[in-house]
Amino acid sequence: MKDQLKLSALMRPHWRWWLLSLALGALTLASIMGLLTVSGWFITASALAGLHLASAASFNYFGPAALIRFFAISRTASRYFERLSSHNAILLLLQQLRLWFMRRFLASSVQPDTRSADLLQRLITDIDRLDQWPLRVVAPLFWASLISAGWLCALWFWQTELAQVALMYLLGLLLVPVLGFASGYRRACQLVTLASQRRQELLEPLSALTMLQLHQGWTAAELQWQQIEQQYQKLLWRQQILDLSCQFLLLSGLALMSFHLLIIALPLAAEQQISIAALVAMLMSTLALTELWLPLATLYRHLADSAMAKQRLNQIQPEAPTGTCTGLTGPITLELQQLSVAYPGALQQTTPVNSSLKAGDMLWLQGPSGVGKSTLLSTLAGWLTPVSGRVLLNSKELQLYTASTQREHISLLSQHVSLFNMTLAANLRMARPNASDDELRQVLTDTALSDWLATLPLGLDTELGEYGVAVSGGQARRIALARLLLQNSSILLLDEPLVGLDPDTAHQLIQTLRHRCQQQILIIASHQTLAVDPGCHQLHLKLL
Template sequence: MGRDLARVLALWSGRGAWLLAGVIAAVLSTLAGVALLVLAGRVVAGAVAQGQPGAVALAGLGLGALLWLRPVMLFRPVARYLERLVTHEATFRALADMRVWFFTRLAARLPAGIGLRQAGDLLARLVADVESLDGLYLRVLVPAASALAVVVAVAVAVGAADPGLAAVLALPLAAALLLPVALAPVAARAGQAVARAQGGLRSAVIDPLSGIEDTLAANAEARASARVAAEGAALAAAQRDLARRAAWGGAAGSLLVQVALLGTLGWALVAGQSGLAAGLMGVFLAIAAAEALGLMPRAGAALAAAGAGARRLFDAADTPEPVPDPVAPAAVPTGHALRVSGLRFRWAADRPLVFDGLDLDLPEGARIALLGPSGVGKSTLAALLLKFAAPEGGRITLGGVDIATLPAAELRRRVTWLTQDARLFDDTIAANLRLAAPDAEDAALWAALDRAQVGDVVRALPDRLETLCGEGGLRFSGGQARRLALARTLLSPASVVILDEPAAGLDADTERAFLQTLDDAMGGRSVILIQHHLLGVEHPTRILRLAAGRAIPAAG
């Protein structure tokens, strides 16, 4: 856990100034609070002692304290306000960095999609786990720094007068300070259980809602609700367990502070007149310290939650990259002829080979039609051409350069792929299109929409290019969404385009019209057209059929 948290702090180092400023404000505010109670105590004790033999010094101290009372009284609220403001500001900045870092890491690691990791779980990771990290700073580091400052101040102030009393007072306080660290591993397990339960609940909610039509069609409402209720109950049990542990930690912490307070009183009773001044100060210090240390038991739970959150974040962020970029990338090729030779590939060691010695040649400007039944590996070939997966054997070259030696970003600037499930994002049509060409003018967007035969549909919408697509393009019919995705691909500057069932979901007339105009739409680019079958209007330069892991010339 320590290593994970150290790594979190390292990721936050860019916000070091904010974080440090927050800690300083917290220490000042806490010390001011302690000083306030001690000063008030001195004033009253001085008054009470007045007229008592040997208490002249105390009375004098009381008068001095009275003078200090007002500035400290005014300083404390300002320091406290600044502390809360600066610490929260620092946390939010650090957490924003963390979100971006995590997203970027995942983008490099899970390019082929969410796969077996559940989307619900990933959402839990980013939102909840990243947020649990704010506890590391706000509820662990800041209170710990304040409490430490109090313990040190107490030890120094009392230690100057009487080292023995300083030990009686400061040792239990120090123990209360360290208690959360000692309890953290146990609390961490409970914290992990809560985080797991929350992820489970979120998945139980997201899975049926993602497939809402299928859920309802199967009359599965009651089953889905029962699962949500069960996961909710599991979460409640985990939270109860965590709270119980936190309560134990809290009780132990407050008892240690009481030991310091009552121990000091006992010491003063035994010491009598000689230790009166030091004893009095000690008692008020102990009472004041209780407040600063009172936050520490919660720190244990927060530390545990942050540790658990950090573990899960790093677990996801540290999965190996499926295809790491080359350390010393080759020079970017000038041509874009694509050649595949002797390709061997399988998705996992225990799955059958998808390709076994596949050869394929795509000269510049050529248009290959790649046919075959579903599941034969047409889309897998596209994934390999774009380095979403690495071949087990064989070579793929672009313009004569092995793509294994090219950075993925350079490759994807030259080769693009309209996937079967190309998603539209919950944003405007324009924003969706500009993903492919961030600087494109509106005119270029309209041209692409027209070439994808969807320009008239968009023109008929009241908000036109600014129409929101809804999640996964839900606001459009399947065919319309497909054509919008196609328009996005057409905007890409890539010179090689892989079209994976570009006309799926289009009605027959539109499909035919679209495939007829494909040549114009593509300009001089090389095209790999993946289709179940040819309509006879595509005019490819070559037709290949995938079978038994190889590409075989076919007649159509």
């Protein structure tokens, strides 16, 4: 399906950061190997030179020492910058993931039977767990393959016989991650599922602790959690045993390879085909392979975590549309016939209202807080089903239209606006990606933000900060309104758009909206009293 989560597609816009982190990580590991190799050679060679006074005076101590310092500095610097680049790439990936989910759920709400504890874990824990795919799976495999291949090539040019033996061992060591995958991948997937159930079985009863205790149901809930906890701990113990076994096999294989290479190289050193210092350097470089191969022992677990996180996130599906109508023909009309609304489980509902609107009309919903203005707008947006009565869009019931058609023609500005850690222009272009800068400035003028825009040193390129912390609440609401206007929907539903505005600015904003939305239906819900023109429809909501 085209709406399924694909990490490769989300990582592609920032591929340079990923490539930089991989290159710096490879440089770090190569520097570690070079540091150990040169250090082993230098210590041995200088010790041997010290045994002979004649050679001690002519031995070059400065070149190898400089090379050791170079590898040490290179290791530290590349590790530092690798951490910076990889963390930046991960944060950009998490940003893309959250934007992907936001765009996905702007079209529709999640299924109503999704349990809150499980949904919260999916949206927080599983999204954060996805970073294990590039960091714990792709990167270790890439580094181990690249550095091991380079080490084999160097060994091949130095001593072909040693390289052939090392190649056989490395091919054998590849079987350890394969064995771990075959033995533990399914168990690791079960652990992710059990961890979710464990959290859910703990949080859901705690939210109803009082009622469970009153009705003597807490003991059963506690036993249910204990059973899942026992299964979880049992599987976790088996996974830890498998992790240790794979690590032991990798370490044993590398140690056996070092010993085998030493046995083969000793006769060559006795025949002076290779020096003792070179032999020690070869052994030190072989031992340095441990840092490359040891992360592969738990490769299967990180692969399972990321795969299950992706699967669980893809299971969060927007509610399937129930309508079949896919288009609107003719001038836009909206009729409310004996419409009464309420949120599911609410104790009261609104009194029935009637209204008939056409393009260019404006409806002003008034009433104190809690009377149902936001509920009515959510119903008109298609998010809620009417308790009674009907909503007719171009003479057809709103529920008969598909969700995509509803979102195309109806836009809602809720009381809780969402701004992202991007520039002002990028936040606005989420509504229309191809909007020009002039269009962005015009829509900001229409929402009484032109003076504020003129004070920004970077203008449209100003960063709004995480959650829009760089702007005030009133500015954030008007930025969201400007983004809504860019969608150019047939029906605009504005929930408390005047909050935080002085009366003059509020009156100017309403007049601008009336002028701009002459071909649209404008519905505004507000608890404020504002003088509007006589042609404006007004509804005073009450509760039954």
